[in-house]
Amino acid sequence: MTKKGLGLNTICTHVGEVKDEQFKGAVSPMYLSSSYEFLDVDVKRYPRYFNTPNQEHLAKKIAALEHTESAMIFGSGMAAISTMFLAFLQKGDHLVVQNTLYGGTVNFIKEELPKYGIEYTFTSGYSVEDFENAIQSNTKLIHIETPSNPLMTITDIKAIAKLAKSKSILTSIDNTFASPVNQNPIDLGIDMVMHSATKYFGGHSDICAGAVASTNDIMERIWNVGKNLGGSLSDMTVWMLERSMKTMGLRVKAQTKNAMKLAKWLDGHSKIEKVYYPGLKTHPEHQLAKSQMKGFGAMLSFELTSDLDAYRFQKELSLIKSSMSLAGVESTVISPHLTSHALLTEEERKAVGISDQLIRFSVGIENVKDLKRDISATINKINKREAIQI
Numbered sequence: 001m002t003k004k005g006l007g008l009n010t011i012c013t014h015v016g017e018v019k020d021e022q023f024k025g026a027v028s029p030m031y032l033s034s035s036y037e038f039l040d041v042d043v044k045r046y047p048r049y050f051n052t053p054n055q056e057h058l059a060k061k062i063a064a065l066e067h068t069e070s071a072m073i074f075g076s077g078m079a080a081i082s083t084m085f086l087a088f089l090q091k092g093d094h095l096v097v098q099n100t101l102y103g104g105t106v107n108f109i110k111e112e113l114p115k116y117g118i119e120y121t122f123t124s125g126y127s128v129e130d131f132e133n134a135i136q137s138n139t140k141l142i143h144i145e146t147p148s149n150p151l152m153t154i155t156d157i158k159a160i161a162k163l164a165k166s167k168s169i170l171t172s173i174d175n176t177f178a179s180p181v182n183q184n185p186i187d188l189g190i191d192m193v194m195h196s197a198t199k200y201f202g203g204h205s206d207i208c209a210g211a212v213a214s215t216n217d218i219m220e221r222i223w224n225v226g227k228n229l230g231g232s233l234s235d236m237t238v239w240m241l242e243r244s245m246k247t248m249g250l251r252v253k254a255q256t257k258n259a260m261k262l263a264k265w266l267d268g269h270s271k272i273e274k275v276y277y278p279g280l281k282t283h284p285e286h287q288l289a290k291s292q293m294k295g296f297g298a299m300l301s302f303e304l305t306s307d308l309d310a311y312r313f314q315k316e317l318s319l320i321k322s323s324m325s326l327a328g329v330e331s332t333v334i335s336p337h338l339t340s341h342a343l344l345t346e347e348e349r350k351a352v353g354i355s356d357q358l359i360r361f362s363v364g365i366e367n368v369k370d371l372k373r374d375i376s377a378t379i380n381k382i383n384k385r386e387a388i389q390i
């Protein structure tokens with residue numbers, strides 16, 4: 001099936017299906033072979049070559065969703081990002097990365113890149129000038145993340161792509177938080193898009209996977225490194241991921257709609273100090289988000305007023321789970337100061353704007369009224385207990 005002119009939900013449902021020629025089943029058969037015909041064949045198939053039937057076909061769905069020629073599926077988001085970086089950076093090269101970045105990516109950069117003799121600079125902020133200031137004569141790649149974790153800052157994708165192009169530097173983006181449902185960075189000039197498919201692609205908190213999408217030429221370079229690093233995904237999980245992605249458009253749109261309603265409601269709540277959501281008019285980059293996103297996403301963060309115990313808030317919620325990961329159909333919360341940013345000192349956290357009262361909220365598909373009730377009841381409960389203690 002060609003991708004030309006198809007709508008989002010049709011792409012999610014149909015592009016990249018593996019035809020069941022033998023039995024004419026409605027869904028893709030699962031090919032679990034790790035061994036394929038070798039002699040006299042055009043394609044030498046092997047799981048680690050990212051070209052088994054299920055991998056090859058699902059990659060077409062991802063490419064169609066991100067408006068690229070080609071894509072690859074990996075065993076995790078980190079396998080995707082590390083392979084992408086190592087495909088374009090070698091000894092003596094320099095990487096510019098946004099200062100607010102997924103923790104695992106930060107660790108990879110700091111712990112692994114020096115071993116390869118690759119230099120890097122974290123920007124001092126996320127404005128175009130901050131990126132411009134970080135560029136050196138040996139800069140080969142600029143990597144951004146927008147909306148960012150956990151404060152949902154918005155980076156100007158078009159402006160960064162333009163800046164990089166003017167200096168012949170490649171660009172990559174972590175598009176995990178927005179998903180292709182809400183943002184297509186390739187259309188804004190970015191060269192490579194990566195995803196933690198563990199998040200919205202999977203969407204049910206039961207798959208760990210990653211993806212990169214770009215042109216055929218760029219993907220060939222990534223493939224050459226990827227087959228050596230060996231970060232492919234098992235075909236069983238590839239098959240599950242295909243099934244999950246059929247509903248991605250529906251899920252993410254429902255989650256995005258819920259997030260907008262909840263952000264507005266939380267913004268007006270007396271026990272909520274502040275809400276971070278690009279869909280709110282009060283968000284500093286609201287206009288920019290509006291110009292480059294199709295929807296504002298389903299991730300938001302909020303600060304409880306200082307009299308409430310953020311740890312107990314997470315413990316006492318009943319419907320909403322406190323959980324490490326994000327983007328599932330179920331709503332989850334996490335305290336960045338106890339998890340992703342726990343290794344920073346209090347001053348460092350303050351410098352990047354992460355208070356102890358901050359809660360990151362991955363909004364699911366539940367009914368908004370039930371989510372509101374859970375939050376209200378929890379706030380009342382912990383508010384009362386604290387009043388008694390005084």
Ligand SMILES: *Cc1c(COP(=O)(O)O)cnc(C)c1O
Pocket residue numbers: 076077078079102104105149174176177195196197198199208209210
């Ligand atoms: C989870 C996540 C990753 C890493 O993905 P894994 O699948 O856990 O390896 C990268 N970037 C962002 C924004 C994430 O949320």
